[in-house]
Amino acid sequence: MFDRFGSDSGPDDYEEARERMVRTVAPRVEDDRVLDALEAVPRHEFVPAERQDAAYADRPLPIGDEQTISAPHMVAIMADELDLNPGNEVLEIGTGRGYHAAVTAELVGAGRVSTVEYSPELAADARETLAETGYDEVSVRTGDGSEGWPEHAPYDAAYFTCAAPEFPDPVVEQVRPGGRLLAPIGTGLQTLVQADKRADGSIERTEHGGVRFVRMR
Numbered sequence: 001m002f003d004r005f006g007s008d009s010g011p012d013d014y015e016e017a018r019e020r021m022v023r024t025v026a027p028r029v030e031d032d033r034v035l036d037a038l039e040a041v042p043r044h045e046f047v048p049a050e051r052q053d054a055a056y057a058d059r060p061l062p063i064g065d066e067q068t069i070s071a072p073h074m075v076a077i078m079a080d081e082l083d084l085n086p087g088n089e090v091l092e093i094g095t096g097r098g099y100h101a102a103v104t105a106e107l108v109g110a111g112r113v114s115t116v117e118y119s120p121e122l123a124a125d126a127r128e129t130l131a132e133t134g135y136d137e138v139s140v141r142t143g144d145g146s147e148g149w150p151e152h153a154p155y156d157a158a159y160f161t162c163a164a165p166e167f168p169d170p171v172v173e174q175v176r177p178g179g180r181l182l183a184p185i186g187t188g189l190q191t192l193v194q195a196d197k198r199a200d201g202s203i204e205r206t207e208h209g210g211v212r213f214v215r216m217r
Contacts, residue, residue, distance in 0.1 A: 014044050017056035024058050025076045034079045037106035038072060045133050046099035063097050065119045067214055070161060074211070075100050081194055081208060082157050082182055084108050089154070091174065092116070093145035093183075094161035094216065098126035102135045110137035114152040116145045118217045145216055148174045155179060162216040163190045172203065184213040 022039045029035055044055035047069055051061045060068040078100075084090065084107040092101050095117035105113050110130075115138060117123040123142040130138050141149055146168040148158070153174035160183035167181055172195070175181055181195040181203070192211045195203040 014042060018043065021056040021058060021072050025073045028073050029076045029080050031080050033107060034076050037079065037103045038076055040106050041099065041102045042133060043072065043099055046097045046129055063122065065122055067096055067119065067122060069096055069099050075103055078159055078182055079103060079107060082159060082180055084157060088112060088156040091149060091155045091158040091171065092161065093171065095126045095140055096122055096161060098130045100161050101138050102130060102133060105135045105138055110135045114139045114149045116141050116143055116149055118145060146170065150174055159183060160216065161213065163213040164216045167195055172197065177201065184211045
């Protein structure tokens, strides 16, 4: 392995870089469990080999098929806003190569995470990498994320790693009353929007500022 850590870098180099990343992200996060999850997941395993030298920089990285892996601080903020607990059933729309799903798995348990990816190539990469890194119980489906994954519903939470014009009705329906959705919403300017589902099925929205994500396909 040859990267900015020098030739023949090993696990300790990545571990130190990951610890620095977590320290950088920490001021944006209230829940220490989220920081523990970020420290547990080897982000460098979830990016292409040629990008591993930048795996722990706090920025998005290309992962193929015109898609990106989100910056660590955004993954942390989203996990913090979802307020996940062990045993929660979670739906992710936009698997990418599986990094965000692995962080979620640290919070709720790998067998509680269902994730949908539009790109067959990325879905295959995600399954392989999740298995290699110990998150093989995460369920990965190739398909249209706007349809959710009804066979695994209901969910306690659902989140999008891609921008949608609005929360798709099927995904809202698959979240149980009292559950929470989180997504970048907008076709031009995007806003990170939290939607708490009421008992009557309606949602109460809270905005968390401007963001920039790839669009949902």
